[in-house]
Amino acid sequence: MTSSTLTRRSLLRTGAGCVAAAALPFNMARAQTPIVLGAVYVGPRDDFGWNQAHALAMDVLKQVPGVTVIEEENVPETDAVAQSMESMINLDGANLILATSFGYYNPFVIETARKYPEVQFRHAAPLWNKDTDPANAGSYFCYLNQAHYVNGVAAGLSSTTGRIGFVAAKPIPSVLSNINSVLLGARSVNPAAVVQVIFTGEWSMPVREAEAANALVNAGCDVITCHVDGPKVVIETAEARGVKSCGHNASQAPLAPTGFITGAEYKWETIYKIYADALATGAEVPNFIAGGYHNDMLRNSDYGAGATPEAIAAADAAIAGLKEGKPIYVGPLKDNAGNVVIEGTMDNYDPVLDGMSYLLEGVEGSLT
């Protein structure tokens, strides 16, 4: 169309046509908006640990009709993750981003969420603050210490020495709660049980993890468990030394055919299905989901050859108890320096426990 033929009428007609043409595919596209979940992992998807637990849940979601899953592994906690999330949005049309590593949240998830208000962001740690953080961001989290408590119960009845070794990454609240829960689980079935802990100082340092596992076996521990990013080395070391083991994050049963007892596992697919359903029905995607055994967000790995029949029975009973909300931290409890740290009975989701900064009496080890 040239300016010489441009009349008001033809302009209006053309304009209306353009609007109609633009609106049509737009509406169709909206009606069929595919659900694209973009998951970002900090390590490899097959790490026998944290990342594998998430990847397995995403595999479950891949089977859900209408849901497309896109994944990126080994994304460091730098602006690389911001770029990866933006790339998923810009190039693959992701409408829900699952940022699964702790250090992704601040500032990367927050800033990217501000930049893309139409996209939902959920982060796997209880960091979202409804007053200060974007409304299209959010957190999800499971209290894995409940499953570690079950580990402790099974370990307490599968150990002969009553000494459980724990290879831990860093002395931060979530790790300390897992250590203390193993102790309380073990003491619930064997009041003389002891947990010995060694901190490696890093989330992933396989050489030191193997050294720590060996040192714990040398110190008389006959069950080894851990809280590190990838428990593979710890479990394999325990198996090689002929002692039993309890897992963490995902199932390590294939790594320890003779010594594996059970393991604390996340059931992320419960949460991811909630998100996918909300997107499919157009409902609000919940900003904050936290849970544990009572709402089907945890599981313990299938019992291995290391679990005794009594251990299996007691662990099953412990799981049943946790599902009904039976508390783990029942005071008065002292830390291993002799100070009373818990007076009364704590609910399993009591926020006070989120700031845990001590090892309970019965745990051998030090935070520093």
Added chain:
Amino acid sequence: MTMTSTSPLAASGLSAATLRRIEALAIPVGALIASALVFSVFLLALGKSPLEFYGLIWTGGFGSSFSVQNTLQRAAPLILTGLAFAIPARIGLTLIGAEGALVLGGFSAAAVAIPLVTGGVTAVIGLPLMAVAAMLTGAVWIGLVGWLRHYRGVNETIASLLMSYIAIATMNFFVEGPLRDPASANKPSTMPIGELYRVGPIPGTTVHWGLAAGLVLAVVLHILMTRTTFGFAARMTGGNVRAAQAQGLPVGMLVVGCCAIAGACAGLAGFFEVAAVHGQANASLVAGYGFTGILVAFLARQNALAIVPVAILFGALAASGGLIQRRMEMPDATILVLQGIIFVVLLTSETLYGRIAFLQPRRSGDRT
């Protein structure tokens, strides 16, 4: 060199210097093409389409303005760490400790920021102070390696690598201890520098100012190394230390000076990681940029200017790596395999310099 050549390019009247430049460009570009062909065989063996792969590299690295900015953002720290390897290399030192200088530099910036932020000092004064602190820390740290090399005879490669570990441990000590922000429970970090102290993006882009700093430094250092007596003396020392000493050049000062420049570059990269990316210092500073910089500098043949395009190439590979994971369902290691092939082929191509007949300025009948 005289122009007595019989080769066609030389006969066309091109000067020896021009021919050297053509050679310096043709060999790396040829090596890149050869690497791409070798990698295609690898892809075909896996049953994947090389065309799709390179198409995705283009899409993810350069295909849209988002992709270009993604690439440049990732290239920014690599330019600086590449310079940190290249400058000492010109004086004959193989320094692989830029990672430590980056981490310590970033940490210093964050540490200096604490009193500045709490004291209410304006960012116009505070940010340069942070940058200077980061560069000074890096300069002293790597300068120390140069000093050890020259005055104590300590191998600089080993010393810089080991000092990297010390640097990271030092940062961890302060971040998890005296300078820890109490609010950073599960991810120990220093106090956030706050919005006022954040270095924003270059206007009109999403890329932070570290890119501009890298470009400026690349040009400045190129001039320094090729157009000044300092650069000439440094390169002469790199060529033959004894000859340089015999000429009365201050070899010790030159060695320590080049190392200090390298450390300052890496420290500045750390400053931008803190001020533009993370907003605080924590373990996320240890992202491997220092080590990738070694690769970048090698591929750029220690040429400060050539580091820029090579860093952008690496940025593009990193930027498109996620897309390749998502669209082709290939593991993260795919890009590493490609980088490895490029590295090996480029190193091999080093032997071609001076051997391609028609690129040589003088070539008489005996070897054509």
